[in-house]
Amino acid sequence: MHAIRLHTFGPADHLTLEQVPDPVPGPGQVRIAVAAAGVHLLDTALREGFQGPLPKLPTLPTIPGREVAGTVESLGEGVADLWLGRRVVAHLGFAPGGYAELSVTDVDRVHDIPHNLDAAQAVAMIGTGRTAMGIVQFAGLGPHAVAxxxxxxxxxxxxxxxxxxxxxxxxIGLAGGPEKTARVDANGADLAVDHQDPGWPAKVRAHLDGLPRSRPTDSPRTATVVFDGVGGSVARAAVDLLGPGGRHLVFGWSGAGPHDGEPYLVDGVSQQVLGPVMMRKAGGSNPVRTLELRALSEAAAGRLTPAVQRFPLAEAAAAHHALETRGTTGKVVLEP
Incomplete structure (x- = not known):
């Protein structure tokens, strides 16, 4: 099969397309003919040699990628025949191997792909969708919320x-540049704002000031929750829009180091919601699978539609570079 391999940690051009032996499914595993493989920002950190939240760095050479969707084409010992030929999606967990034409994983990790999703959309929901479902558990969303x-x-x-x-x-959706801002507007945000405009916080306040109030004497509306995956100056300005008791939910810092090395001052709740915190909130015997099922169910029902940016498998290096330079919109996916 063809696969993307990394022989030494470093920049994106260290990712190379190679011919490698087909993986063999072990007991309790399935082999998937990959139609789409997810690319995560964590993949770029691992490629550079930064471990991040994982227990250890992958052993080199490695095939990166931990999210795949496609068709089951081979079964390991003990796997029921009914899985053969099914369209499935899986998060591979800590085991890499997704950037390839074939990938193996435990059958307990796979889900059927809803009929209304293609492979790339399913990949988006199994990873990015799972995370989104974990984050919203803490948000307190409803008709009176301002996000x-x-x-x-x-x-x-x-x-x-x-x-x-x-x-x-x-x-209120923030994005960088006119093209991305237009996408946010088309996605249904009440207000889409280009955060590259220095005056964007004033535009948000003006919009909130124009929202209906229960009584004419009520104070202007303020933000009730900030979903912070970027950190840095944009997130700091967003937090300043929070009213008393507002929630600042931190799930990443792609735009800077965590909080620029300084804590935010929030008159309310500031909480990091990834990792064990998210899993405890999800509950159940398998909270990861619980969140995956929620994400796929929301997409199957048509309530959530992921945005996807597709690259050929052979252009994995270009996909990494685009992701690192904020040149992407939606979930980045490789297609063999």
Missing amino acids: VIPAAAGGIGTLLVQYAKNAGATV
């Missing part, structure tokens, strides 16, 4: 905008 969403044109941001709108919230 500010930085990076609203990204994979997670696109889904957060849709979810918050479905909950009846007022949604």
Whole structure:
């Protein structure tokens, strides 16, 4: 099969397309003919040699990627024949191997792909969608909520905008540049703002000031929740829009180091919601699978539609470079 391999940690051009032996499914595993493989920002960090939240760095050479969708074409010992030929999606967990024409994983990790999703959309929901479902657990969304969403044109941001709108919230989506801002507007945000404009916070306040109030004497509306996956100056300005008791939910810092190395001052709740915190909130015997099922169910019902940017498998290096330089919109996916 063809696969993308990394022999030494470093820049994106270290990713190379190679011919490698086909993987063999072990007991309790299936082999998937990959139609789409997800690219995550964490993949770029691992490629550079930064471990991030994972227990250890992959052993080199490695085939990166931990999200795949396609068709089951081979079964390991003990796997029921009914899986053969089914369209499935899976998050591979800590095991890499997704950037390839074939990938193996435990059958317990796979889900059927809803009939209304293609492979790339399914990949977006199994990883990015799962994360979005974990984040919204903490948001307190409803008709009286005002949600500010930085990076609203990204994979997670696109889904957060849709979810918050479905909950009846007022949604302020932030994005960088006219093209991305237009995408946020088309996605249903009540206000889409280009955060590259230095005056963007004033535009948001003006919009909130124009929202209906229960009584004429009531104070202007303020943000009730900021979904912060970027950190840096954009997130800091977004947090300043929060009213008393507002929630600042941190799930990443793609735009800077965590909080620029300084804590935010929030008259309310500031909380990091990734990792064990998210899993505890999801509950159940398998919280990861719980969140995956929620994400796929929302997409199957048509309530969430992921945004996807597709690259050929052979252009994995270009996909990494585009992701690192904020040249992407939606979930980045490789297609063999």
